[in-house]
Amino acid sequence: MNGLVEILGLTKAYDEHHVAVSNISLTLPRGKIIGLLGPNGSGKTTLIKMLNGLLMPTAGSIRIGGKPVGVETKAHVSYLPDRTYLSGNKKVKQILDYFADFYKDFSRERAVGMLQSLGIEPDARMNTLSKGTKEKVQLILVMSRQADLYVLDEPIAGVDPAARDYILRTILNNYNPNSSVLISTHLIGDIEQVLDEVIFMRYGHLVLYTSVDNVREKHGKSVDAYFREVFAC
Amino acid sequence: MLGKLIKHEWKSMYKMGCLMLGAMAIVTFLGWLSFRSLFRAMNGDTLDPFGWMDIFGGFTMMIYVMLLVCVSAGTIIYIGVHFYRTMYTDEGYLTHTLPVTGHQILISKILVSGLWTMIVLLTIYASFILLALSAIFSLEPIDISFAELMDGLGRLVVEMEAMLDFDAMRLLASWILITLAGPFITTVTLFGAISLGQLVSRGRLLMGVLFYVAIMVAKQLVTIMLKGFASSAGMYLNMNFNVGFIVDLFAAAVLYALSYFVISRKLNLI
Structure with a gap:
């Protein structure tokens, strides 16, 4: 199997009463856009943080491109967190310099092109930009890398529908076909059109990992409708 | 990668460092004014030994000491806040997903922050020395040369060594x-x-x-x-x-x- 990410028996427990991710095993292939779906508190962000080395697993292992999470995998994983992680004091062009210095796979030309298409000035300071524009800048930076794995945590939350369309277009137009994109979101209806596979999580457990086509064929529903059925309150 | 980390850490801190050095220059100037007026008064250069220059001198001396404390404490506080912000708040998401080791991150921050602390410390020393020399030459502006001063200091140290x-x-x-x-x-x-x-x-x-x-x-x-x-x-x-x-x-x-x-x-x- 053409496995890009191999997760085996992954568990994260903050204490004995709070297990955020419980014994998850799965293999993510290359060349797919995968939706990581689940209600609040289902462990999506915890799983994403462990993929990026921001949290250490309590048990189990993650291998990306055959290597355990560390310096080498960070060079090949492009991560968009669910918050603004860029310093407000920096200019956009300074952040481009930063990415160009640390990520060999970063294409400055591509980033500048996308910024220009949105009319974002490289001399603009981050703290002068609107929330939506900051999110777009972050997405542009992340998608301007030729990474093996793109991990996008809630990339379309909190932005207007026009911005959502732009974000989805950016993801589709810029990801490398040999790489995979893992997108965590609540807004399944908006993103379903671009997904190849879906992962459903609940209470830290893996509920389902299958292709979008399989969901439609087997259950005769869209992923959004099936998600609402599975996670009905 | 360590070099790049140091470069970017330096870029993100140099403005604060320059601000502190500027503050030190102003503080030293105030201290020099204060010493000059105080010692001139002691030397009888001013007609009124309890005039406004003495009040000004005493006041600026107090400000000098307070500002020195502020500059050194401010440097430490800024360095602590900068470290916390870039390591353990939202900015930490970028810091800890860079393809670098934890040692490289820590060492780059220690080197740059430590260097700025040292620069500020050295300027505090320089400020003290300038003020001490200013005081000495205010007391005896003509009779003491630098060589004589150093000679006197040397003898004082030898006496103290023997005594203590x-x-x-x-x-x-x-x-x-x-x-x-x-x-x-x-x-x-x-x-x-x-x-x-x-x-x-x-x-x-x-x-x-x-x-x-x-x-x-x-x-x-x-x-x-x-x-x-x-x-x-x-x-x-x-x-x-x-x-x-x-x-x-x-x-x-x-x-x-x-x-x-x-x-x-x-x-x-x-």
């Missing part, structure tokens, strides 16, 4: 060592305390500050206990720097290891 039974050269060497290494040790201690604060679930920044205070108190207590073995004032002076430095060095090594442990094994960004 201590080694001035050793003390000077220790002082230089501490001046050079101390800022880095202070930085490691600060970073270690802030990192330790990350091990609690709530009020992490406050806990980091409390850990810092606790560590400083503990280091002082250990140093005082060890110096209790000194049998004379000279031995106390000789031990003062050495014991304190060794305790600081040991604490810094432990705190560096703890910081690394936190960022490599216990990282939990909120």
Whole structure:
């Protein structure tokens, strides 16, 4: 199997009463856009943080491109967190310099092109930009890398529908076909059109990992409708 | 990658550093004005020894001391806040997903922050020296040459060595060592305390500050206990720097290891 990410028996427990991710095993292939779906508190962000080395697993292992999470995998994983992680004091062009210095796979030309298409000035300071524009800048930076794995945590939350369309277009137009994109979101209806596979999580457990086509064929529903059925309150 | 980390860390801190140096220049100028007016009054240059220049001199001297404390404390506070912000808040998501090791991250921050602390410390020394020279030459503007001054100081040190039974050269060497290494040790201690604060679930920044205070108190207590073995004032002076430095060095090594442990094994960004 053409496995890009191999997760085996992954568990994260903050204490004995709070297990955020419980014994998850799965293999993510290359060349797919995968939706990581689940209600609040289902462990999506915890799983994403462990993929990026921001949290250490309590048990189990993650291998990306055959290597355990560390310096080498960070060079090949492009991560968009669910918050603004860029310093407000920096200019956009300074952040481009930063990415160009640390990520060999970063294409400055591509980033500048996308910024220009949105009319974002490289001399603009981050703290002068609107929330939506900051999110777009972050997405542009992340998608301007030729990474093996793109991990996008809630990339379309909190932005207007026009911005959502732009974000989805950016993801589709810029990801490398040999790489995979893992997108965590609540807004399944908006993103379903671009997904190849879906992962459903609940209470830290893996509920389902299958292709979008399989969901439609087997259950005769869209992923959004099936998600609402599975996670009905 | 370490070089790139240092470059970007320097870029993000140099404005604060320049601001502190500018503040030091202003503080030193105020201190010089104050010393000049005070000593001129003592020398009888002014007609009214209790005139407004004396009030101004006393006032600027008070401001001088207060600003010195502000500049040195401000530097430490800024460095602590910068470290906390880039390591353990939202900006930490970028810092900890860079393809670099935890040691590289820590070392780059320690080197740049330690260097700025040292630069500020050296400017404080320079400020003191300028003011001391200004005071001396205000008292005796014509009769004392620099060579005579140094000669007088040398004789004073020799007399003190004989009287207190201590080694001035050793003390000077220790002082230089501490001046050079101390800022880095202070930085490691600060970073270690802030990192330790990350091990609690709530009020992490406050806990980091409390850990810092606790560590400083503990280091002082250990140093005082060890110096209790000194049998004379000279031995106390000789031990003062050495014991304190060794305790600081040991604490810094432990705190560096703890910081690394936190960022490599216990990282939990909120």
